Amino acid sequence: MQRKNFINRAKSRASTPKTVKAPSTCSLIENPATAIKFFTSAEDGYRNHSAVVYDFTSTEEVTETFAAALIAHIKDRNINLGKSSKIIWPESQVCHQKLRKLGIFGKVEKDKNEIDLEHLQTQKLTNSKVQNQLAKEIVNSSSQFIYGETVRIKELYSILIEIMANTNNHADVKNSGKYPWWMVIFGDSKLDVVKFVLLDLGVGIFESLPVKKFGYRIQGTLPVLETQRLHLGMKINYMRANRLATIFNALSEGRINSSTQDPTRGRGIPRIVDCAKSGHFRKFNIITNDAFIDVVQDSVYAMDAHFSGTIYYFELKKFQL
């Protein structure tokens, strides 16, 4: 009887859409834990329901980072399993207009791989391998936006190739190439920066095998700090943050090899960190698993939410060349 009820409940779920309510501030940078919980809930909806309804009724603010993740969820069949997505528009007219400008709905309706929107410089999504010509074009168009001329910004090019290569040579060797990476680029003329959001929908940096192994090795060597406080809307667990910071520092210094066990690997993250600190970037954040990393400020926070993958968010600014 119990088993029958369980099956009936599962069947009922599978035939109905799941509504996920968006927070007031939709941002992976300002409100990361809440945003990640929102997307985790949507992923559950795709797995267990017939469709997902994104409810933005009470949303006041949607940032580019959130928009990029939303586009990936709506477009990527690895995530949505081919099920449909619906939108309930925000009551706030300002937010409504911004969502339209961000192009999310144009993207969904037109189902194209590339779109150019009125105030956006470039917007691209891809699930291909390492694309050097795409990276070159992005450097050209970004430098044109910022400097008014084409400049070979080597740090930006290196970061793009390293992230693509890192995603492609996936942490989970068996799934190498299975997971796509997504890239969305926004030109912000008010701040005079170009904003990049790259999503690697793999297992995430701290869940990769060699990093896990390193984590086991350092277990017990770190001081135990139980205090917690709030930062960026996250409940900070200092003990976990300290552990994540130790691991990330080891990665940044090239002390953890890649998942291939090949000692010639594991230099991608150090290169990304070096380039991120070159002065070309106003912000450089990495969200992966339960870590929120501010690379420019050398800070690592532990979130009370878990993202299965890695999000790179960075802002290219004008720099004295």
Place this chain on the structure above:
Amino acid sequence: MSNVKIRIAEDFSDAPGARYKKDGPDSGELFYDVLLKEKFEQALSEHSKLVVDMDRTYGYATSFLSEAFGKLSENYGPETVLSVLEIISHEDESVRDYTLEIIKNPNKK
């Protein structure tokens, strides 16, 4: 005897890719197979230097450098490679330093 030269931006690609051919275009593996190996052997046989000019590209991924120059060092030995090869990288000295580090320690790049 004049030196053998490779200008990566002009002779190979101004936008070098990642490690393997399967990763995408203009990989380190491709660079080694079609250019670096041949020019290195030419320099060896002519008892001249191989000058690799790394400037004027958009940049390099570490995987490109470690695959191409690591393989060269593994196949010919660090000492031989260092005696023949001359790296030019005025635009980004870290690229030169990293490449030399790879050649010196091909198994610890």
